[in-house]
Amino acid sequence: MSTRATRPGMLHQKENAADAQAGKRQRTAAGSAARAPLSANAAPPAPDPAIEFAGRDDVDALLNEKMKGKNKMDYKGKSEQMMEYIKKLRACIKWLLEREDTNLAEIGKLNGLLEAAEKHHSEIVAQLKSAIEESKAINEELQRQYASLEENLKRVEAEKLDALRSYGDEKEARIAVEASRNEHLEDLRRIKLEEKRLNDQIKMLQDTNKRLQEYNTSLQQYNSNLQADATKNGETIAKLQKEKNTMVETMNGLKDHANSVKMQLDLAKSSQNEALKQKTDLLKEVDNLRGELQQVRDDRDHKLAEIHSLLADVSTYKEMTGKSVAELDNAMTRSTALEETCSSQAERIKTLELQLASANEKLKRSDLTTMETMTEYEKQKRMLEDLQLRLEEAEQQILDGENLRKRLHNTILELKGNIRVFCRVRPLLPNESGAVAYPKSGENLGRGIELTHNAQMYSFTFDKVFEQSASQEDVFIEISQLIQSALDGYKVCIFAYGQTGSGKTYTMMGNPELHDQKGLIPRSLEQIFQTSQALISQGWKYKMQASMLEIYNEAIRDLLATNRTTVQDGGASKYSIKHDANGNTHVSDLTIVDVSSINEVSSLLKRAAQSRSVGRTQMNEESSRSHCVFTLRIFGVNEGTDQQVQGVLNLIDLAGSERLNKSGATGDRLKETQAINKSLSCLSDVIFSIAKKEEHVPFRNSKLTYLLQPCLGGDSKTLMFVNLSPEVSSTGESICSLRFAARVNSCEIGIPRRQTQVRSLAQG
Numbered sequence: 001m002s003t004r005a006t007r008p009g010m011l012h013q014k015e016n017a018a019d020a021q022a023g024k025r026q027r028t029a030a031g032s033a034a035r036a037p038l039s040a041n042a043a044p045p046a047p048d049p050a051i052e053f054a055g056r057d058d059v060d061a062l063l064n065e066k067m068k069g070k071n072k073m074d075y076k077g078k079s080e081q082m083m084e085y086i087k088k089l090r091a092c093i094k095w096l097l098e099r100e101d102t103n104l105a106e107i108g109k110l111n112g113l114l115e116a117a118e119k120h121h122s123e124i125v126a127q128l129k130s131a132i133e134e135s136k137a138i139n140e141e142l143q144r145q146y147a148s149l150e151e152n153l154k155r156v157e158a159e160k161l162d163a164l165r166s167y168g169d170e171k172e173a174r175i176a177v178e179a180s181r182n183e184h185l186e187d188l189r190r191i192k193l194e195e196k197r198l199n200d201q202i203k204m205l206q207d208t209n210k211r212l213q214e215y216n217t218s219l220q221q222y223n224s225n226l227q228a229d230a231t232k233n234g235e236t237i238a239k240l241q242k243e244k245n246t247m248v249e250t251m252n253g254l255k256d257h258a259n260s261v262k263m264q265l266d267l268a269k270s271s272q273n274e275a276l277k278q279k280t281d282l283l284k285e286v287d288n289l290r291g292e293l294q295q296v297r298d299d300r301d302h303k304l305a306e307i308h309s310l311l312a313d314v315s316t317y318k319e320m321t322g323k324s325v326a327e328l329d330n331a332m333t334r335s336t337a338l339e340e341t342c343s344s345q346a347e348r349i350k351t352l353e354l355q356l357a358s359a360n361e362k363l364k365r366s367d368l369t370t371m372e373t374m375t376e377y378e379k380q381k382r383m384l385e386d387l388q389l390r391l392e393e394a395e396q397q398i399l400d401g402e403n404l405r406k407r408l409h410n411t412i413l414e415l416k417g418n419i420r421v422f423c424r425v426r427p428l429l430p431n432e433s434g435a436v437a438y439p440k441s442g443e444n445l446g447r448g449i450e451l452t453h454n455a456q457m458y459s460f461t462f463d464k465v466f467e468q469s470a471s472q473e474d475v476f477i478e479i480s481q482l483i484q485s486a487l488d489g490y491k492v493c494i495f496a497y498g499q500t501g502s503g504k505t506y507t508m509m510g511n512p513e514l515h516d517q518k519g520l521i522p523r524s525l526e527q528i529f530q531t532s533q534a535l536i537s538q539g540w541k542y543k544m545q546a547s548m549l550e551i552y553n554e555a556i557r558d559l560l561a562t563n564r565t566t567v568q569d570g571g572a573s574k575y576s577i578k579h580d581a582n583g584n585t586h587v588s589d590l591t592i593v594d595v596s597s598i599n600e601v602s603s604l605l606k607r608a609a610q611s612r613s614v615g616r617t618q619m620n621e622e623s624s625r626s627h628c629v630f631t632l633r634i635f636g637v638n639e640g641t642d643q644q645v646q647g648v649l650n651l652i653d654l655a656g657s658e659r660l661n662k663s664g665a666t667g668d669r670l671k672e673t674q675a676i677n678k679s680l681s682c683l684s685d686v687i688f689s690i691a692k693k694e695e696h697v698p699f700r701n702s703k704l705t706y707l708l709q710p711c712l713g714g715d716s717k718t719l720m721f722v723n724l725s726p727e728v729s730s731t732g733e734s735i736c737s738l739r740f741a742a743r744v745n746s747c748e749i750g751i752p753r754r755q756t757q758v759r760s761l762a763q764g
């Protein structure tokens with residue numbers, strides 16, 4: 001009974017179970033000992049099969065049983081009763097012993113079961129403990145993973161933002177590339193139009209060239225029959241001149257356009273490079289994003305696998321024990337949350353992938369656009385190079401044609417023997433209104449000039465007319481070949497004629513200090529020195545001498561004299577003019593300076609300008625009251641061929657040509673105006689006399705005409721500039737000047753002769 005009572009408490013205590021076992025063994029031994037005296041004292045009576053014990057009540061009934069018989073002395077009866085009772089007791093003890101054995105066996109069995117149950121229980125407890133530990137660890141791990149996932153999520157978010165930003169940048173770059181592509185397309189369209197125009201132009205130029213060649217051939221024929229065809233050739237030259245002007249204008253336009261296209265192409269190239277750089281950066285970023293995306297994906301897969309295994313563990317754990325359900329539920333909730341995070345991350349990854357794919361697509365498109373732009377750019381570049389080549393060729397053709405035209409023109413003029421006349425009109429000053437017009441088309445384009453005076457129009461035609469807009473360089477280009485002739489051994493004379501303030505000094509001298517305003521004298525000298533330097537390689541050596549004088553009131557003044565008195569004292573007797581047999585002019589006592597460089601000539605020009613201004617101040621004169629003559633003598637010898645040439649270049653700035661009544665001069669002023677008028681009218685007498693081919697030409701009537709005798713009457717190449725003031729008030733003067741110039745233009749002074757000889761003969 002006591003064993004049964006203590007069982008529940010002993011379920012958890014193996015030691016107590018062992019004690020109980022020991023107790024059971026003691027009781028068994030006690031039971032055996034209690035039975036032993038019975039068997040030792042007497043043989044145990046055979047059990048009465050009638051005595052049976054069903055339970056405790058039977059035992060209690062036996063123990064409470066009382067002796068029967070009324071006779072106390074009936075010992076026998078009592079003994080028998082006792083015997084009977086003992087038998088019953090023995091049967092009872094036997095029953096109890098049997099029962100105890102059964103119970104002990106039962107207890108032993110139960111103890112075994114209990115031990116097994118306890119063992120199983122301990123195992124389960126241990127498993128539960130380890131499962132709880134594991135669950136805790138998993139829980140911690142899950143929390144860590146959750147934190148890292150959150151971190152990853154933040155990183156992915158940041159990367160996504162970066163990707164979006166770079167996508168925005170890429171989009172902008174693509175838009176820029178597209179815009180530049182559109183610009184290129186527009187340029188291409190313009191270039192194509194330009195190309196077409198150029199082609200037409202080139203065709204036209206080729207035609208012109210062909211015509212020029214034809215013209216050259218015809219001119220050679222014409223040379224044999226020159227007098228008859230002179231007028232016709234003049235017209236053809238005028239046409240060519242016109243065409244040349246058009247061509248030069250067109251070529252200038254083309255040049256500008258080509259330059260602007262080149263600039264645009266350079267710009268496009270730099271923006272292209274920029275776009276390519278951006279593309280490379282984008283590609284790098286995309287690669288990085290891809291790497292990181294892959295990393296995130298791997299993490300996600302890894303965590304998903306972990307979650308799956310955790311879920312499996314949790315379900316196993318859940319099956320095994322009903323405990324920690326709350327923790328499990330908690331873990332499950334976290335796991336679900338993690339799964340949700342994972343799936344949201346997966347969503348984000350998908351979105352990022354989509355963005356990446358679209359960025360890649362755009363990148364591809366941008367690549368394609370860039371490629372197309374590059375191809376287009378290369379094409380345009382080639383086209384531009386081709387156009388430039390053709391432009392250069394066309395320009396060369398124009399130059400060749402132009403040179404040919406000039407040579408032919410010069411040849412014709414030389415053969416005609418006329419004095420050439422160029423007309424130049426100075427720009428209008430502020431507050432002046434102009435009365436000069438020019439033919440805008442026709443054969444007189446660039447050669448004609450029209451003046452309206454008293455409602456009547458006066459038209460004149462010269463070899464060349466320079467409008468107000470003509471620059472110093474434009475003017476010089478036209479005379480540069482004439483200057484070249486001086487180096488070739490010709491006498492060249494260029495003089496400027498016109499009323500005061502019409503631009504004579506500006507044309508002849510200009511401002512030698514300023515590149516744009518340099519006049520013919522400094523430019524001519526620059527060209528002569530440059531060419532003479534270039535001719536050294538062909539064996540030519542040149543020596544040059546410069547002199548500069550002015551004729552004031554019929555007196556010569558030496559502008560290069562270093563002695564001031566000489567300058568001021570220039571009396572008529574001192575500077576006498578002489579011409580030698582070769583038609584060379586010599587002025588006695590005149591300062592002649594050897595010059596070998598442009599710098600030397602520049603300082604001479606400065607010295608002359610100073611002398612003129614000193615003279616001007618002392619005499620209270622204006623420069624226009626004197627004629628200024630610059631002379632450069634050129635002696636050339638070719639060391640290889642022993643050929644000698646002797647050229648002269650005379651550049652003359654005449655005094656103003658206004659009429660007396662207009663000048664309103666009195667006294668000294670009247671005297672000098674008369675002197676000027678005298679010399680200019682002498683000049684006009686000489687011209688008219690030459691024009692009429694009179695036998696006697698009055699060269700000696702004035703210092704100026706006598707000085708210019710070899711130029712006007714002999715074999716020199718002479719060019720006169722007639723300078724005009726364009727304002728209305730000068731129209732009368734201008735018409736006079738133009739009439740005079742027209743007369744000069746019609747003068748035939750003979751065919752220019754080159755002064756050349758072989759050195760040995762000259763020396764002999």
Ligand SMILES: Nc1ncnc2c1ncn2[C@@H]1O[C@H](COP(=O)(O)OP(=O)(O)OP(=O)(O)O)[C@@H](O)[C@H]1O
Pocket residue numbers: 425426427468498499500501502503504505506507622623624625654655656723
């Ligand atoms: N083609 C031109 N372009 C610009 N300015 C000019 C031009 N021609 C003349 N001028 C200006 O007009 C003014 C008068 O010119 P300039 O002194 O050359 O005339 P001129 O005929 O030599 O006069 P003068 O007979 O009094 O010496 C000057 O201020 C000059 O700079």
